[in-house]
Amino acid sequence: MHYKRNSIDNAMQLKLYQRMLKPRLIEERMLLLLRQGKISKWFSGIGQEAISIGVTSALTEEEYILPMHRNLGVFTARDIPLHRLFSQWQGKAGGFTKGRDRSFHFGTQEYKIVGMISHLGPQMGVANGIALADMIQGIKKVTAVFTGEGGTSEGDFHEALNLASVWDLPVLFCIENNGYALSTATNEQYKCKDLVDRAVGYGMESHILDGNNVLEVFTKVDEICKSVRKNPRPILLEFKTFRMRGHEEASGTKYVPKELLDTWEKKDPLLNYENFLLDEEIISTAEIESLKNDIYAEIDFNLKKAFEEMPIESDALKELNDLYAQFNYKEAAPNSEKAKIRLVDAVSEGLRQSMEKHKELVVMGQDIADYGGVFKVTEGFLEQFGRDRIRNTPICESILVSMAMGLSIKGVKSVVEMQFADFVSTGFNPIVNYLAKIHYRWGQNADVVIRMPCGAGVGAGPFHSQTNEAWFTKTPGLKVVYPAFPYDAKGLLVTAINDPNPVMFFEHKALYRSIYQEVPTSYYTLPLGQAALLRQGENITIVTYGMGVHWALETLDANPDIHADLIDLRTLQPLDTEAIYRSVRKTGKLIILQEDSLFGGVASDISALVMENCFQYLDAPVKRVASIETPIPFAKNLENIYLPKVRFATELLTLLKY
Known part of the structure; x- marks a missing residue:
C-alpha cells in the first residue's frame, strides 16, 4: 500500500493511527465478549477502520455524521465515553436508547451522530434534510452519510442522490463497497463497473478512494469538505474495501473464497499504516505498545463500569410516556371576525398563518410551488414565502419523509404534502419505522406533519380514493387527525404543526369544496384528542x-x-x-x-x-x-x-x- 504524506504533519498522522487503533482493540474485545455470551450481537468493522476515521477526522465536530453498523470509528473518533457505548450494547440505562434498541441504532445530538435503522435507505434522506436545514439557515457545513454497496440498490438511495443533486445539498454520500451485502456478492448486486458511475446520471461529482488507505481517505475527504463548504453540492464517494468477518458474527464467511480473504488480509488498513509509521520513524514499537496498553486500560475501566451498572428497570407507564415528545398545548383563542369559507380554504389559511408564525417552517411536496398544489392549498405561497420554504419536489415520497426527519433533527418544522393519501404507500417505511419510533428509541422528536388528501365519492378509482388512516392508527408514535369541518380543519392543523411529534393529517377531498362554515380569520388552535x-x-x-x-x-x-x-x-x-x-x-x-x-x-x-x-x-x-x-x-x-x-x-x- 502506497502512502502519500502530502502536507499532513506528524501529529495528525499519529492521531489517525491512534483513532484507528482504538476501534480495532475494542472490536477484538467485543468478539471475545460475544463468545462469552456477555453481548448479544456484533457487526464487525475490522478491516474498514480507515474509512470511518478518515471521514470523521475531515469533518468538524459540529458537522453531522450518519454512520452504519461497521462504523465504530465514527463514535470513538467523536470521543463518546466508552462506558456509554458498552452500556448501549448491553441494553442498559447508561447507553443512548434506555435498552430499547441495540448496537449502533441510536443517535446523539451532543456528538452530532445519527445512527441508522435496519431499513438502511431512509438514512440518506435524513442526511439530505440536515443539509437542507443548514443551507436554509445559511450555515456552511457538510453532512456525511454512510451506506454499504448493498444499500445502493434501494430506491431511497436513488431518490436521495437525485434530490440532493437537484437542490445542491452539501452531502457526502459515502459508499463502503466491501464486496458483500451479507452473502450477496457485488456481481449479483449491480452491473456497472463502479458504483460512482451512477453519479453521471445525477449530474453529481464522484470519486473512488482506497478505503484501506487512511491518508488517502483523510486527505481527499478533507479537500472535498473544504470545497463543499464554500460551494455547496453533493459528492458521491466510493471506498473500495473488504469485510474481513461476517455480516454479523453468527453468519460467518464460508461464502467468501479463501484466496479473496487472503488477498484483503494483506491490505489490513491498521497494520499497513502502522508499518508505514514505523518505517518513517514517526512512531516506535515501544510507543505502539504503550498506546495499546493505555487503550486496553481504558477499555477495561469502562467495561467494568458498564458491567457494574444494574440491569435497566422500567414499567409500562414509563415506556408509554416516552413514546411522544412532550407537547404543552397552548390555546390560541380565535378572534370574533369570521368568514364563510370552504374546508380547502381553512386548510390553506391554517397552513399560511402557521408559516407566518414559524419563520423556518418548510413545506415540501409535488407541484406545490408555482402550481399551488393539485388542490390549490398552497396557491400564492411561493410569492409570500419563497422557494427556500415552499419546495417543489420530484416524485419521491419516501425520501421526502426522511428529509423531514432530517429537518427536525436540526430543529426545523416541516409539512409534507402527499398529493393523494394513496401515494403515502411509497413513503410508508420512513413514516412507520423512523418518524414513529425515533422519540421512543433515543429521545429525538420528529416535528413533521404529513398532509393526506383522501377519500372517495369523487369517482377517482382505486388509486386516488383511499381513506387509509388505519395504516397509521395501528403504529405507536404517530398522531392521526381527521377533521370534518372547516373550523376544525384550520384549528387542528395549526395545533398539529405546533406539536413536536409526527402527525398524519387527513383531509377529505370530497369535503374540500362542498362544505362551508363560518371560520375565524385569525390564527387559533384546537386541542388534539377531544371529540x-x-x-x-x-x-x-x-x-x-x-x-x-x-x-x-x-x-x-x-x-x-x-x-x-x-x-x-x-x-x-x-x-x-x-x-x-x-x-x-x-x-x-x-x-x-x-x-x-x-x-x-x-x-x-x-x-x-x-x-x-x-x-x-x-x-x-x-x-x-x-x-x-x-x-x-x-x-x-x-x-x-x-x-x-x-x-x-x-x-x-x-x-x-x-
Missing part, C-alpha cells in the same frame, strides 16, 4: 369521523324521531375514549361509521374498547358500518355500492329496534 358532540339524544350513540359525520347528519335530518348522540372524533390518535364511554353509558347502544373498509379499521378498535369498558351498560351489540371489502371502484354506481352511506341508515334503524 365534538354534534347532536345529543337518549336513543343511541353514533361515533364517526370525516365524511361519515356528514352521512350521519343527513341520516338524522331525514329521521327526526331518532334522538342520538352524534360524536365527531376529529382525532383518531389520541382517541377521546372518555367521550365515547360517557355517551354509551347514557344511551346503551353504539353504532360506529367509517368510510374505510370494515376489517382492521378504527371502528373495530372502538368496538373492542367499548365491549371491554362499557359492557354492562350495553342494551345491544355494538354495530360497525363501513365500506365493503374491495378496492374502491371508479364507476359511480359501483362506488355507491362500495360506500356505507345507504347501509348506515338501514343498520341504524335495525339497531334501534333491537
Whole structure:
C-alpha cells in the first residue's frame, strides 16, 4: 500500500493511527465478549477502520455524521465515553436508547451522530434534510452519510442522490463497497463497473478512494469538505474495501473464497499504516505498545463500569410516556371576525398563518410551488414565502419523509404534502419505522406533519380514493387527525404543526369544496384528542369521523324521531375514549361509521374498547358500518355500492329496534 504524506504533519498522522487503533482493540474485545455470551450481537468493522476515521477526522465536530453498523470509528473518533457505548450494547440505562434498541441504532445530538435503522435507505434522506436545514439557515457545513454497496440498490438511495443533486445539498454520500451485502456478492448486486458511475446520471461529482488507505481517505475527504463548504453540492464517494468477518458474527464467511480473504488480509488498513509509521520513524514499537496498553486500560475501566451498572428497570407507564415528545398545548383563542369559507380554504389559511408564525417552517411536496398544489392549498405561497420554504419536489415520497426527519433533527418544522393519501404507500417505511419510533428509541422528536388528501365519492378509482388512516392508527408514535369541518380543519392543523411529534393529517377531498362554515380569520388552535358532540339524544350513540359525520347528519335530518348522540372524533390518535364511554353509558347502544373498509379499521378498535369498558351498560351489540371489502371502484354506481352511506341508515334503524 502506497502512502502519500502530502502536507499532513506528524501529529495528525499519529492521531489517525491512534483513532484507528482504538476501534480495532475494542472490536477484538467485543468478539471475545460475544463468545462469552456477555453481548448479544456484533457487526464487525475490522478491516474498514480507515474509512470511518478518515471521514470523521475531515469533518468538524459540529458537522453531522450518519454512520452504519461497521462504523465504530465514527463514535470513538467523536470521543463518546466508552462506558456509554458498552452500556448501549448491553441494553442498559447508561447507553443512548434506555435498552430499547441495540448496537449502533441510536443517535446523539451532543456528538452530532445519527445512527441508522435496519431499513438502511431512509438514512440518506435524513442526511439530505440536515443539509437542507443548514443551507436554509445559511450555515456552511457538510453532512456525511454512510451506506454499504448493498444499500445502493434501494430506491431511497436513488431518490436521495437525485434530490440532493437537484437542490445542491452539501452531502457526502459515502459508499463502503466491501464486496458483500451479507452473502450477496457485488456481481449479483449491480452491473456497472463502479458504483460512482451512477453519479453521471445525477449530474453529481464522484470519486473512488482506497478505503484501506487512511491518508488517502483523510486527505481527499478533507479537500472535498473544504470545497463543499464554500460551494455547496453533493459528492458521491466510493471506498473500495473488504469485510474481513461476517455480516454479523453468527453468519460467518464460508461464502467468501479463501484466496479473496487472503488477498484483503494483506491490505489490513491498521497494520499497513502502522508499518508505514514505523518505517518513517514517526512512531516506535515501544510507543505502539504503550498506546495499546493505555487503550486496553481504558477499555477495561469502562467495561467494568458498564458491567457494574444494574440491569435497566422500567414499567409500562414509563415506556408509554416516552413514546411522544412532550407537547404543552397552548390555546390560541380565535378572534370574533369570521368568514364563510370552504374546508380547502381553512386548510390553506391554517397552513399560511402557521408559516407566518414559524419563520423556518418548510413545506415540501409535488407541484406545490408555482402550481399551488393539485388542490390549490398552497396557491400564492411561493410569492409570500419563497422557494427556500415552499419546495417543489420530484416524485419521491419516501425520501421526502426522511428529509423531514432530517429537518427536525436540526430543529426545523416541516409539512409534507402527499398529493393523494394513496401515494403515502411509497413513503410508508420512513413514516412507520423512523418518524414513529425515533422519540421512543433515543429521545429525538420528529416535528413533521404529513398532509393526506383522501377519500372517495369523487369517482377517482382505486388509486386516488383511499381513506387509509388505519395504516397509521395501528403504529405507536404517530398522531392521526381527521377533521370534518372547516373550523376544525384550520384549528387542528395549526395545533398539529405546533406539536413536536409526527402527525398524519387527513383531509377529505370530497369535503374540500362542498362544505362551508363560518371560520375565524385569525390564527387559533384546537386541542388534539377531544371529540365534538354534534347532536345529543337518549336513543343511541353514533361515533364517526370525516365524511361519515356528514352521512350521519343527513341520516338524522331525514329521521327526526331518532334522538342520538352524534360524536365527531376529529382525532383518531389520541382517541377521546372518555367521550365515547360517557355517551354509551347514557344511551346503551353504539353504532360506529367509517368510510374505510370494515376489517382492521378504527371502528373495530372502538368496538373492542367499548365491549371491554362499557359492557354492562350495553342494551345491544355494538354495530360497525363501513365500506365493503374491495378496492374502491371508479364507476359511480359501483362506488355507491362500495360506500356505507345507504347501509348506515338501514343498520341504524335495525339497531334501534333491537
